[in-house]
Amino acid sequence: MKALVLAGGHGTRLRPITNTSAKQLVPIANKPVLFYGLEALRDAGVREAGVIVGDTAAEVRAAVGDGSRFGLHVTYIPQHAPLGLAHCVLIARDFLGDDDFVVYLGDNFIVDGIAEFVGDFRRSRPDAGILLTKVPDPSGFGVAELDPAGRVVGVAEKPEHPVSDLAIVGVYLFTPRVHEAVRALTPSARGELEITDALRLLIDQGADVRSHVISGYWKDTGRVEDMLECNRMVLETAEHRLAGRVCGDTKVIGRVVVEEGAEVSRSHLVGPLVIGAGARVRDSYVGPFTSIGADCRLSDTEIEYSIVMERSVIRGVRRIQDSLVGKDVTVAPAEYAPKAHRLVLGDHSRVHLDR
Incomplete structure (x- = not known):
């Protein structure tokens, strides 16, 4: 066949x-x-x-x-x-x-x-x-x-x-x-x-x-909703494995997978979740049903129930959930006043902002 x-x-x-x-x-x-x-x-x-x-x-x-x-x-x-x-x-x-x-x-x-x-x-x-x-x-x-x-x-x-x-x-x-x-x-x-x-x-x-x-x-x-739900289903079956480096100043709860070459410091991980090979996570909260792709960079950020694809950077963001972030994306706060949202969006994008 x-x-x-x-x-x-x-x-x-x-x-x-x-x-x-x-x-x-x-x-x-x-x-x-x-x-x-x-x-x-x-x-x-x-x-x-x-x-x-x-x-x-x-x-x-x-x-x-x-x-x-x-x-x-x-x-x-x-x-x-x-x-x-x-x-x-x-x-x-x-x-x-x-x-x-x-x-x-x-x-x-x-x-x-x-x-x-x-x-x-x-x-x-x-x-x-x-x-x-x-x-x-x-x-x-x-x-x-x-x-x-x-x-x-x-x-x-x-x-x-x-x-x-x-x-x-x-x-x-x-x-x-x-x-x-x-x-x-x-x-x-x-x-x-x-x-x-x-x-x-x-x-x-x-x-x-x-x-x-x-x-x-x-x-x-x-x-996107279907992708996130499938991600949740697969992570429900994940087995706890810390192949990468998880520093002692990081709190780990539940079934957490940290792939080889990844490094987590001064963070809070609540599984089930997976952090891909070569990723760096510091000063962040990564919550349940989240997949962080290979070679991503997270700092001073909160994220849960989301998929982040490889090589993306998220820093200084409160709070991301129910999201699908593509490859080579940067998400960061604006670096100037007055307070405003600064967006560069492709066709068919969807953005939900706090009021």
Whole structure:
């Protein structure tokens, strides 16, 4: 079985972070979200992965390499524009050959992995399989309708009136039968080849399309709130480890990870949290559910429930929370009077200031 991993797209909901960075490489607990998916595929027994890349191809290639660090052999497949999930299957036809395959959206996060789902598919080998989860408002997702036996009898993309509360998670399994369905598709109203249309065509042809409802945690990490929540979930499982230098004048409470080469002094750390390799933290409070990236610099600052990406500097700030700070960012108070906010903001930025 092969994998088709989607690592293209524009990541519009994570702008301005994704103006200069791939959304799949935004870190959760200091590890890119894409890496969790690649590890899940490896743990499910997959060894060959085709990675769909777009405008951020160079960055994805640099991060993933040949895939050997994940136990995978990776082939990169360029997509000139984000034209839909089924379009990804279409352009990957030569790579996929006549093998069964799993489609995995690179910005999805599934705590328990997909090994059980893949194992069930291999044993029973239906024509297609989809992963589902119950959500309070399914209208923003692909939605599945099941018969009493759990087989899929209908699918709809972001329906105005959903027939169920079962959202389609960004993981799909197919036999080669899907290729004929994909070739028969025409673009949807939004100009894309929809994977739900391919599934609907298979159902109309009498194909065996089955489902697996997950009970564990799943997130599409397309929004800042989702990234922060995933960060919280992963940090909840962190094991206390102080590989870096934590000076005696620092108070440490709870599960705290300080990576090798990091240094913390005259500070207060309340876990779960992680401080990346080479980071420097002094005279600061770092609170729960916070990830500080490699080579960051924090001084005279309070921060919690936030993600700070590598090489960023935060000094003299009270107080940061519920925030996602990109790479090579500097956050500091203005150095002149009168008191004012001095901002340099990119397109699609969001700023919340105290009155």
